[in-house]
Amino acid sequence: MPLEPARTVAELEELRELTGDAEGAQRVAWTATWEGAREWLRDKLAPTGAREEIDEAGNQWFSLAGGEGDPLLIGGHLDSVPNGGWLDGCLNVLAGVEVVRRIALEGTPAVPVRLVNWADEEGARFGRSLFGSSAAAGSMRDQEELRRLSDRDGIALPDALAVYGVDLDHAREARSQLDGAGAYLELHIEQGPVLESLGLPLGVVLGTFGVERSRLTWRGQAAHAGSTPMDQRRDALAGAAKLALALREIAAEVGGGAVCTSGGVVCRPGIVTSVVETAEQLLDQRHLDAAALARLAALAREAAERFAAEEKLELGWERIWSI
Numbered sequence: 502m503p504l505e506p507a508r509t510v511a512e513l514e515e516l517r518e519l520t521g522d523a524e525g526a527q528r529v530a531w532t533a534t535w536e537g538a539r540e541w542l543r544d545k546l547a548p549t550g551a552r553e554e555i556d557e558a559g560n561q562w563f564s565l566a567g568g569e570g571d572p573l574l575i576g577g578h579l580d581s582v583p584n585g586g587w588l589d590g591c592l593n594v595l596a597g598v599e600v601v602r603r604i605a606l607e608g609t610p611a612v613p614v615r616l617v618n619w620a621d622e623e624g625a626r627f628g629r630s631l632f633g634s635s636a637a638a639g640s641m642r643d644q645e646e647l648r649r650l651s652d653r654d655g656i657a658l659p660d661a662l663a664v665y666g667v668d669l670d671h672a673r674e675a676r677s678q679l680d681g682a683g684a685y686l687e688l689h690i691e692q693g694p695v696l697e698s699l700g701l702p703l704g705v706v707l708g709t710f711g712v713e714r715s716r717l718t719w720r721g722q723a724a725h726a727g728s729t730p731m732d733q734r735r736d737a738l739a740g741a742a743k744l745a746l747a748l749r750e751i752a753a754e755v756g757g758g759a760v761c762t763s764g765g766v767v768c769r770p771g772i773v774t775s776v777v778e779t780a781e782q783l784l785d786q787r788h789l790d791a792a793a794l795a796r797l798a799a800l801a802r803e804a805a806e807r808f809a810a811e812e813k814l815e816l817g818w819e820r821i822w823s824i
Contacts, residue, residue, distance in 0.1 A: 509599045516541065516579075516595070517587045526581035526591075530621035530632070531661045538579045538591075542618060545598055549605040551616070558636035558675035559620035559667040565605055570612035571683025575600060578622035578633075585623075588690040594618050596688045612683065620667075627651070627658045628783070629822065636675040640824055644669060710760070710787040711794045712824050717741070717805060718817035723770055723778035735813050737780035741766045743808040744782065744801070751800045759797055760787040783821075 520528045520538050528535045539561055543553060551563035564572075577593025597616045604610050619637075624630030627650045635641040647669060650658040659669045689706075696704050721735035741763070748761035765783040784801060788794035802818060809816040 504599050504603055506599070509595050512545065512595050512598070513587060513591065516591055521587065525584035526587060526589075527583060528579055528581040528585070528591075529583060529625045530580035530623065531626055531665060535580050536665065539618065542579060542594065542598070546601065546616070549601055551601060551605065555666065556633075556637070556675040556678050557667070558633040558641075558672040559662070559665055560633040560637060560675060560678065561618040561620070562678065563601065563616045565601060565610060565614045567610040567613040571681055572613040572615050573610075574615050574617060574679075574682050574685040576617040576619060576685060576687050577689070578619040580621055580623050580625070582623050582625045586690075590622060592690050593688045617678075626661070629658070631822075631824075632672075633675065635824070636672045637678050639673075639676050639679075641673050644672075646821075710758075710789050711791055712822060713784075713786045713794060713798045713820070714822035715784040715786075715798075715801075716819045716821050717744070717782040717784060718819075719780040719782065719809065720815040720817070721776065721778055721780075721812065724776045726774050726776055729776060734776050736776050737812075737814055738766070738768055738777040739812045740805070740808045740814045740816070741780040741782040743812075744784075744805050747804045747808075748784075748801065751797060751804065754800065755788065755793050755797050757793055758789060759793065760785070761797060761801065762786075 516538065517526065519541060520526060520534050528538050542561070546553070546563050549563075549565065551565050554562045554564070556562060575593075575597035577597060578590045579594055581590060594616070601614065601616050604614055617637075619631075620633030621627075621629075622631055622634060624632065629647065629650055632641075641647075647658055652658075652661070662669055662672075692704065692706070696702065719737040719740040721737040721740075724734065745763040745766070748763060752759040752761040762785040763782055764785055767781045768777045769779045769781075770777075786794065786797045786801065788797055805816055805818070808814075
């Protein structure tokens with residue numbers, strides 16, 4: 502029984518119509534739209550006879566019974582960033598759905614086969630990505646940090662999780678889902694531009710980047726813009742802006758595929774007539790080599806401290822994720 506790629510494309514388009522709008526995908530984890538996508542996935546897999554389970558971290562599993570060998574895991578995630586692309590994340594899940602269909606039609610597989618839809622890979626609502634997969638992989642460490650997270654409406658992460666039957670105190674028990682797994686496969690669109698630059702239609706990922714994510718808080722002094730000479734301003738945004746531009750040079754200096762991204766800057770008081778008093782900046786850094794990643798983080802911090810001195814600012818630095 503051959504695979505039907507056209508069916509997967511049609512289902513990707515169906516999911517886009519169901520959970521997106523003119524701006525893109527809106528499947529932010531721990532929202533009604535995301536839950537609707539999980540229900541849609543459940544309906545798609547029902548004909549295969551795969552058994553569904555939601556684990557302690559909210560990950561959605563569909564299992565086909567097989568022989569006594571180590572289970573084969575196929576995975577991805579349906580959640581998106583706001584206005585996300587129509588393929589990012591969901592491509593791997595729906596490609597996996599088609600594989601599960603084929604295996605189910607062929608009879609009992611040689612090993613158990615399990616499709617996983619990880620819960621909250623993107624971290625769009627609470628700023629903490631890889632929630633479900635880190636719980637399953639055993640790398641979810643600081644739960645006190647997670648308890649302190651809240652969304653833009655002030656809703657705490659534990660309260661949002663409870664709506665979907667997830668207890669943060671037990672989330673790490675999802676680790677049992679990976680016991681005895683033989684292999685994990687994930688088709689992903691994210692490396693498309695890299696493959697295109699290499700002239701390749703498909704590639705195998707041989708390693709996983711380490712990640713350092715930080716929150717920087719620049720503090721200056723609010724002042725009426727019209728009454729404060731330019732050379733006397735303590736503009737918190739100036740420090741954040743300098744760092745955002747310097748990240749390009751830092752990544753180039755370290756090399757080896759280094760990634761440095763300033764993914765957001767929130768300014769306060771945020772009114773047109775005031776110099777920025779506080780700027781909160783998010784920093785994402787990635788590298789395949791642990792030593793190079795550590796150097797990326799050190800260079801960014803060194804640059805930030807230099808810019809804070811130049812602009813007469815106070816600087817706070819908080820690590821929000823490290824793997």
